[in-house]
Amino acid sequence: MTESDFTSILSRHGIRPTQQRIAVYKYLVSNPSHPSADTIYRALSEQYPVFSRTTIYNSLNTLVEAGLVRTVNICPEEQRFDATIDDHGHFICEKCNGIFDFDLNPEVLDKLCPEGFKFRQGDVFFSGTCPDCSR
Amino acid sequence: MTESDFTSILSRHGIRPTQQRIAVYKYLVSNPSHPSADTIYRALSEQYPVFSRTTIYNSLNTLVEAGLVRTVNICPEEQRFDATIDDHGHFICEKCNGIFDFDLNPEVLDKLCPEGFKFRQGDVFFSGTCPDCSR
DNA sequence: ATAATTTTTTGTAATCAATACAATTATTTA
DNA sequence: TAAATAATTGTATTGATTACAAAAAATTAT
Numbered sequence: 001m002t003e004s005d006f007t008s009i010l011s012r013h014g015i016r017p018t019q020q021r022i023a024v025y026k027y028l029v030s031n032p033s034h035p036s037a038d039t040i041y042r043a044l045s046e047q048y049p050v051f052s053r054t055t056i057y058n059s060l061n062t063l064v065e066a067g068l069v070r071t072v073n074i075c076p077e078e079q080r081f082d083a084t085i086d087d088h089g090h091f092i093c094e095k096c097n098g099i100f101d102f103d104l105n106p107e108v109l110d111k112l113c114p115e116g117f118k119f120r121q122g123d124v125f126f127s128g129t130c131p132d133c134s135r
Numbered sequence: 136m137t138e139s140d141f142t143s144i145l146s147r148h149g150i151r152p153t154q155q156r157i158a159v160y161k162y163l164v165s166n167p168s169h170p171s172a173d174t175i176y177r178a179l180s181e182q183y184p185v186f187s188r189t190t191i192y193n194s195l196n197t198l199v200e201a202g203l204v205r206t207v208n209i210c211p212e213e214q215r216f217d218a219t220i221d222d223h224g225h226f227i228c229e230k231c232n233g234i235f236d237f238d239l240n241p242e243v244l245d246k247l248c249p250e251g252f253k254f255r256q257g258d259v260f261f262s263g264t265c266p267d268c269s270r
Numbered sequence: 271a272t273a274a275t276t277t278t279t280t281g282t283a284a285t286c287a288a289t290a291c292a293a294t295t296a297t298t299t300a
Numbered sequence: 301t302a303a304a305t306a307a308t309t310g311t312a313t314t315g316a317t318t319a320c321a322a323a324a325a326a327t328t329a330t
Contacts, residue, residue: 016297018307038287052309057288062307073208073260077317078287091252102249112259114237116266117226124247125208125258131251151326153278173316187280192317212288213316 001029013066023048024059028069028083034090034099036078074099074125087122093130100130136164148201158183159194163204163218169225169234171213209234209260222257228265235265 006026010017027040035043041056060081063069072080074092084101087109091100109122141161145152162175170178176191195216198204207215209227219236222244226235244257 016306018296020308036287050309054289054310055308058308071211073211076206076208076211076214079211089247089249091249091254094255100249100252102252104247108243108247112224112239112243113261114224114226114235116269117235117237117261117263118269119226119261119263120229121262123258123260123262125260126248126252126254127256127258128252128254134251134253151277153325155279171316185280189281189318190279193279 001026009068010066013068015062015066018059019048020051020055021059021062023051024056025063025068025083028063028081032082032084032101034072034074034080034082036080038078040081070121073123089124089126091126091128091130093133094127095129095133098130136161144203145201148203150197150201153194154183155186155190156194156197158186159191160198160203160218163198163216167217167219167236169207169209169215169217171215173213175216205256208258224259224261226261226263226265228268229262230264230268233265 003022003026006022006029007017010021010025015021023044024040027043028035031043037053037056037060040060041051041053044051044056060069064071064081067085068083070082070085072082072090074080074090080099087104087106089102089104091102092098093100104122104124109119109124113119113122138157138161141157141164142152145156145160150156158179159175162178163170166178172188172191172195175195176186176188179186179191195204199206199216202220203218205217205220207217207225209215209225215234222239222241224237224239226237227233228235239257239259244254244259248254248257
Protein backbone atom coordinates (compact mmCIF):
# COMPACT_ATOMS: atom_id res chain seq x y z
CA MET A 1 0.00 0.00 0.00
CA THR A 2 1.30 3.40 -0.98
CA GLU A 3 0.99 6.61 0.96
CA SER A 4 -1.81 7.82 -1.28
CA ASP A 5 -3.75 4.61 -0.66
CA PHE A 6 -3.87 5.42 3.02
CA THR A 7 -4.86 8.97 2.21
CA SER A 8 -7.83 7.89 0.13
CA ILE A 9 -8.94 5.29 2.67
CA LEU A 10 -9.10 7.91 5.39
CA SER A 11 -10.92 10.33 3.07
CA ARG A 12 -13.42 7.70 2.04
CA HIS A 13 -14.18 7.11 5.71
CA GLY A 14 -14.96 10.76 6.22
CA ILE A 15 -11.91 11.86 8.15
CA ARG A 16 -9.28 14.32 7.06
CA PRO A 17 -6.10 12.50 6.07
CA THR A 18 -3.59 14.34 8.19
CA GLN A 19 0.05 13.32 8.35
CA GLN A 20 -0.42 12.10 11.91
CA ARG A 21 -3.52 10.01 11.25
CA ILE A 22 -1.93 8.46 8.21
CA ALA A 23 1.16 7.58 10.21
CA VAL A 24 -0.88 5.98 12.97
CA TYR A 25 -3.08 4.04 10.58
CA LYS A 26 -0.11 2.97 8.50
CA TYR A 27 1.67 1.76 11.61
CA LEU A 28 -1.33 -0.31 12.65
CA VAL A 29 -1.69 -1.86 9.21
CA SER A 30 2.02 -2.67 9.04
CA ASN A 31 2.21 -3.92 12.61
CA PRO A 32 -0.70 -6.27 13.24
CA SER A 33 0.64 -7.04 16.71
CA HIS A 34 -2.18 -5.18 18.49
CA PRO A 35 0.04 -2.41 19.81
CA SER A 36 -0.91 -0.08 22.62
CA ALA A 37 -1.12 3.69 22.22
CA ASP A 38 2.20 3.99 23.98
CA THR A 39 3.91 1.47 21.72
CA ILE A 40 2.70 3.41 18.70
CA TYR A 41 3.83 6.66 20.26
CA ARG A 42 7.34 5.41 20.93
CA ALA A 43 7.69 3.94 17.46
CA LEU A 44 6.46 7.05 15.66
CA SER A 45 8.44 9.42 17.85
CA GLU A 46 11.60 8.02 16.33
CA GLN A 47 10.47 8.73 12.79
CA TYR A 48 8.74 12.02 13.38
CA PRO A 49 10.52 13.99 16.07
CA VAL A 50 7.49 16.08 16.98
CA PHE A 51 4.52 13.87 17.57
CA SER A 52 2.43 14.41 20.61
CA ARG A 53 1.18 11.59 22.78
CA THR A 54 -2.22 13.25 22.83
CA THR A 55 -2.30 13.20 19.05
CA ILE A 56 -1.85 9.43 19.11
CA TYR A 57 -4.88 9.13 21.35
CA ASN A 58 -6.86 11.62 19.27
CA SER A 59 -5.96 9.87 16.02
CA LEU A 60 -6.76 6.43 17.41
CA ASN A 61 -10.14 7.58 18.69
CA THR A 62 -10.90 9.19 15.34
CA LEU A 63 -9.89 6.04 13.47
CA VAL A 64 -12.01 3.89 15.78
CA GLU A 65 -15.04 6.15 15.33
CA ALA A 66 -14.53 6.05 11.58
CA GLY A 67 -14.63 2.25 11.75
CA LEU A 68 -11.11 1.79 10.42
CA VAL A 69 -9.61 0.49 13.65
CA ARG A 70 -10.88 -1.76 16.40
CA THR A 71 -10.05 -1.70 20.07
CA VAL A 72 -9.04 -4.98 21.61
CA ASN A 73 -9.61 -5.47 25.33
CA ILE A 74 -6.99 -8.10 25.90
CA CYS A 75 -5.14 -6.72 28.85
CA PRO A 76 -7.03 -4.78 31.48
CA GLU A 77 -4.22 -2.32 32.08
CA GLU A 78 -4.07 -0.81 28.61
CA GLN A 79 -6.09 -0.68 25.45
CA ARG A 80 -4.79 -2.38 22.34
CA PHE A 81 -5.56 -1.48 18.74
CA ASP A 82 -6.09 -3.47 15.58
CA ALA A 83 -6.47 -2.38 11.96
CA THR A 84 -8.02 -5.72 11.07
CA ILE A 85 -11.67 -4.90 11.50
CA ASP A 86 -13.46 -8.00 10.27
CA ASP A 87 -14.53 -10.41 12.99
CA HIS A 88 -11.67 -12.60 14.07
CA GLY A 89 -10.57 -14.27 17.26
CA HIS A 90 -7.62 -13.58 19.52
CA PHE A 91 -5.56 -16.15 21.32
CA ILE A 92 -3.35 -14.91 24.14
CA CYS A 93 -0.53 -17.25 25.15
CA GLU A 94 -0.05 -17.07 28.90
CA LYS A 95 3.55 -18.26 28.63
CA CYS A 96 5.06 -16.08 25.88
CA ASN A 97 2.38 -13.36 26.05
CA GLY A 98 2.02 -13.52 22.29
CA ILE A 99 -1.27 -12.56 20.69
CA PHE A 100 -2.41 -14.68 17.76
CA ASP A 101 -5.25 -13.90 15.37
CA PHE A 102 -7.43 -16.65 14.05
CA ASP A 103 -10.28 -16.78 11.58
CA LEU A 104 -13.81 -16.81 12.83
CA ASN A 105 -16.67 -18.18 10.85
CA PRO A 106 -19.39 -15.49 10.89
CA GLU A 107 -22.10 -18.14 10.87
CA VAL A 108 -20.69 -19.83 13.96
CA LEU A 109 -20.62 -16.45 15.64
CA ASP A 110 -24.24 -15.99 14.67
CA LYS A 111 -25.18 -19.28 16.26
CA LEU A 112 -23.45 -18.34 19.50
CA CYS A 113 -25.39 -15.12 19.85
CA PRO A 114 -28.53 -15.64 21.94
CA GLU A 115 -31.91 -15.28 20.29
CA GLY A 116 -33.41 -11.80 20.14
CA PHE A 117 -30.06 -10.12 20.53
CA LYS A 118 -28.57 -8.25 17.57
CA PHE A 119 -24.82 -8.03 17.63
CA ARG A 120 -22.79 -5.42 15.85
CA GLN A 121 -19.43 -6.78 16.88
CA GLY A 122 -18.30 -10.12 18.22
CA ASP A 123 -15.09 -10.78 20.10
CA VAL A 124 -13.67 -14.15 20.98
CA PHE A 125 -10.73 -14.35 23.35
CA PHE A 126 -8.94 -17.48 24.30
CA SER A 127 -6.21 -17.61 26.88
CA GLY A 128 -3.98 -20.61 27.22
CA THR A 129 -0.85 -22.04 25.63
CA CYS A 130 0.27 -21.58 22.05
CA PRO A 131 1.70 -24.48 19.99
CA ASP A 132 5.31 -23.42 20.49
CA CYS A 133 4.97 -23.11 24.25
CA SER A 134 3.05 -26.40 24.46
CA ARG A 135 6.15 -28.38 23.51
CA MET B 136 -26.27 -20.38 50.64
CA THR B 137 -25.50 -19.84 54.28
CA GLU B 138 -22.52 -18.01 55.72
CA SER B 139 -20.81 -21.31 56.55
CA ASP B 140 -21.17 -22.48 52.95
CA PHE B 141 -19.10 -19.55 51.78
CA THR B 142 -16.60 -20.23 54.53
CA SER B 143 -16.08 -23.81 53.45
CA ILE B 144 -15.89 -22.91 49.76
CA LEU B 145 -13.04 -20.50 50.45
CA SER B 146 -11.31 -23.04 52.69
CA ARG B 147 -11.63 -25.76 50.09
CA HIS B 148 -9.96 -23.45 47.59
CA GLY B 149 -7.01 -22.96 49.87
CA ILE B 150 -7.61 -19.44 51.06
CA ARG B 151 -8.34 -18.34 54.58
CA PRO B 152 -12.01 -17.44 54.94
CA THR B 153 -11.74 -13.99 56.43
CA GLN B 154 -14.77 -11.81 57.04
CA GLN B 155 -13.72 -9.50 54.22
CA ARG B 156 -13.16 -12.22 51.63
CA ILE B 157 -16.45 -13.87 52.52
CA ALA B 158 -18.26 -10.55 52.18
CA VAL B 159 -16.71 -9.86 48.76
CA TYR B 160 -17.39 -13.37 47.48
CA LYS B 161 -20.92 -13.35 48.86
CA TYR B 162 -21.57 -10.03 47.19
CA LEU B 163 -20.37 -11.35 43.83
CA VAL B 164 -22.49 -14.49 44.11
CA SER B 165 -25.58 -12.49 45.11
CA ASN B 166 -24.99 -9.76 42.51
CA PRO B 167 -24.22 -11.39 39.18
CA SER B 168 -24.16 -8.00 37.51
CA HIS B 169 -20.38 -8.03 36.93
CA PRO B 170 -19.66 -5.24 39.39
CA SER B 171 -16.44 -3.26 39.48
CA ALA B 172 -14.15 -3.12 42.52
CA ASP B 173 -15.51 0.30 43.30
CA THR B 174 -19.12 -0.81 43.11
CA ILE B 175 -18.36 -3.62 45.55
CA TYR B 176 -16.50 -1.21 47.80
CA ARG B 177 -19.38 1.24 47.98
CA ALA B 178 -21.95 -1.49 48.61
CA LEU B 179 -19.94 -3.17 51.36
CA SER B 180 -18.93 0.11 52.99
CA GLU B 181 -22.56 0.63 53.94
CA GLN B 182 -22.83 -2.73 55.69
CA TYR B 183 -19.40 -2.84 57.25
CA PRO B 184 -18.31 0.63 58.30
CA VAL B 185 -14.60 -0.16 58.21
CA PHE B 186 -13.70 -1.81 54.97
CA SER B 187 -10.70 -0.60 53.09
CA ARG B 188 -10.69 -0.10 49.34
CA THR B 189 -7.35 -1.86 49.20
CA THR B 190 -8.86 -4.87 50.93
CA ILE B 191 -11.44 -5.14 48.16
CA TYR B 192 -8.65 -5.29 45.60
CA ASN B 193 -6.66 -7.73 47.72
CA SER B 194 -9.64 -9.98 48.25
CA LEU B 195 -10.63 -9.89 44.60
CA ASN B 196 -7.12 -10.78 43.50
CA THR B 197 -6.97 -13.61 46.00
CA LEU B 198 -10.34 -14.94 44.86
CA VAL B 199 -9.28 -14.76 41.22
CA GLU B 200 -6.03 -16.59 41.93
CA ALA B 201 -7.96 -19.24 43.84
CA GLY B 202 -10.15 -19.73 40.77
CA LEU B 203 -13.35 -18.70 42.49
CA VAL B 204 -13.85 -15.48 40.58
CA ARG B 205 -13.24 -14.42 36.99
CA THR B 206 -12.29 -11.06 35.67
CA VAL B 207 -14.33 -9.72 32.79
CA ASN B 208 -12.73 -7.24 30.42
CA ILE B 209 -15.88 -5.60 29.18
CA CYS B 210 -15.08 -1.96 29.63
CA PRO B 211 -11.53 -0.78 29.12
CA GLU B 212 -11.68 1.77 31.90
CA GLU B 213 -12.32 -0.62 34.77
CA GLN B 214 -12.14 -4.29 35.53
CA ARG B 215 -15.34 -6.19 36.23
CA PHE B 216 -15.72 -9.34 38.31
CA ASP B 217 -17.86 -12.42 38.04
CA ALA B 218 -18.43 -15.32 40.45
CA THR B 219 -19.79 -17.47 37.62
CA ILE B 220 -16.64 -19.21 36.55
CA ASP B 221 -17.83 -21.74 33.98
CA ASP B 222 -17.47 -20.62 30.38
CA HIS B 223 -20.30 -18.36 29.35
CA GLY B 224 -20.73 -15.46 26.99
CA HIS B 225 -21.41 -11.80 27.66
CA PHE B 226 -23.62 -9.55 25.65
CA ILE B 227 -23.22 -5.82 26.19
CA CYS B 228 -26.13 -3.68 25.04
CA GLU B 229 -24.85 -0.44 23.60
CA LYS B 230 -28.13 1.35 24.28
CA CYS B 231 -28.95 0.47 27.90
CA ASN B 232 -25.40 -0.60 28.82
CA GLY B 233 -26.78 -3.78 30.35
CA ILE B 234 -24.61 -6.88 30.50
CA PHE B 235 -26.34 -10.19 29.76
CA ASP B 236 -24.90 -13.64 30.36
CA PHE B 237 -25.64 -16.42 27.94
CA ASP B 238 -24.80 -20.10 27.83
CA LEU B 239 -21.92 -21.27 25.76
CA ASN B 240 -21.62 -24.76 24.44
CA PRO B 241 -18.12 -25.98 25.41
CA GLU B 242 -17.91 -28.03 22.23
CA VAL B 243 -18.61 -25.04 20.04
CA LEU B 244 -15.94 -23.16 21.91
CA ASP B 245 -13.57 -26.06 21.27
CA LYS B 246 -14.28 -25.88 17.55
CA LEU B 247 -13.55 -22.18 17.45
CA CYS B 248 -10.13 -22.59 19.00
CA PRO B 249 -7.44 -22.95 16.32
CA GLU B 250 -5.62 -26.25 15.99
CA GLY B 251 -2.55 -26.74 18.16
CA PHE B 252 -3.64 -24.13 20.67
CA LYS B 253 -4.74 -25.25 24.12
CA PHE B 254 -7.13 -22.88 25.82
CA ARG B 255 -7.64 -22.62 29.53
CA GLN B 256 -10.35 -20.01 29.36
CA GLY B 257 -12.59 -18.78 26.59
CA ASP B 258 -14.41 -15.47 26.49
CA VAL B 259 -17.04 -14.43 24.04
CA PHE B 260 -18.20 -10.84 23.96
CA PHE B 261 -20.93 -9.47 21.81
CA SER B 262 -21.82 -5.84 21.62
CA GLY B 263 -25.01 -4.67 20.02
CA THR B 264 -28.65 -4.23 20.96
CA CYS B 265 -30.60 -6.28 23.47
CA PRO B 266 -34.17 -7.47 22.76
CA ASP B 267 -35.79 -4.72 24.84
CA CYS B 268 -33.83 -1.95 23.16
CA SER B 269 -34.44 -3.45 19.70
CA ARG B 270 -38.13 -2.63 19.86
C1' DA C 271 -1.65 -20.24 77.91
C1' DT C 272 1.89 -17.08 76.10
C1' DA C 273 5.33 -15.60 72.99
C1' DA C 274 6.94 -15.63 68.33
C1' DT C 275 5.77 -15.92 63.60
C1' DT C 276 2.95 -15.44 59.75
C1' DT C 277 -0.97 -13.56 57.38
C1' DT C 278 -4.30 -10.09 56.57
C1' DT C 279 -6.01 -5.55 56.77
C1' DT C 280 -5.63 -0.71 56.43
C1' DG C 281 -4.55 4.10 54.87
C1' DT C 282 -1.61 6.82 52.35
C1' DA C 283 1.30 7.60 48.63
C1' DA C 284 2.65 6.49 44.08
C1' DT C 285 1.92 4.85 39.31
C1' DC C 286 0.21 5.04 34.88
C1' DA C 287 -3.17 5.08 31.03
C1' DA C 288 -6.34 8.14 29.29
C1' DT C 289 -8.79 12.55 29.03
C1' DA C 290 -9.70 17.73 29.58
C1' DC C 291 -8.43 21.98 28.28
C1' DA C 292 -6.66 26.01 26.22
C1' DA C 293 -3.22 27.83 23.18
C1' DT C 294 -0.99 27.27 18.82
C1' DT C 295 -0.82 25.74 14.12
C1' DA C 296 -2.75 24.10 9.85
C1' DT C 297 -6.44 23.76 6.64
C1' DT C 298 -10.66 25.00 4.48
C1' DT C 299 -14.19 28.29 3.15
C1' DA C 300 -15.90 32.87 2.19
C1' DT D 301 -6.42 37.32 1.48
C1' DA D 302 -9.18 37.24 5.63
C1' DA D 303 -12.25 34.64 8.54
C1' DA D 304 -13.76 30.39 10.21
C1' DT D 305 -13.05 25.72 11.23
C1' DA D 306 -10.38 21.68 12.41
C1' DA D 307 -6.27 19.40 14.18
C1' DT D 308 -2.23 19.31 16.99
C1' DT D 309 0.32 20.13 21.04
C1' DG D 310 1.83 20.35 25.99
C1' DT D 311 0.42 20.55 30.46
C1' DA D 312 -2.64 19.53 34.05
C1' DT D 313 -6.02 16.41 35.74
C1' DT D 314 -8.61 12.27 36.49
C1' DG D 315 -9.34 7.78 38.13
C1' DA D 316 -8.36 2.80 38.55
C1' DT D 317 -4.99 0.08 40.49
C1' DT D 318 -0.80 -1.07 42.99
C1' DA D 319 3.19 -0.33 46.40
C1' DC D 320 4.37 0.02 50.85
C1' DA D 321 4.77 0.00 55.70
C1' DA D 322 2.38 -0.02 60.03
C1' DA D 323 -1.28 -2.09 62.75
C1' DA D 324 -4.32 -5.88 63.72
C1' DA D 325 -5.58 -10.64 63.56
C1' DA D 326 -4.70 -15.42 63.35
C1' DT D 327 -1.65 -19.37 63.54
C1' DT D 328 2.20 -22.00 65.31
C1' DA D 329 5.78 -23.14 68.52
C1' DT D 330 7.39 -23.12 73.14
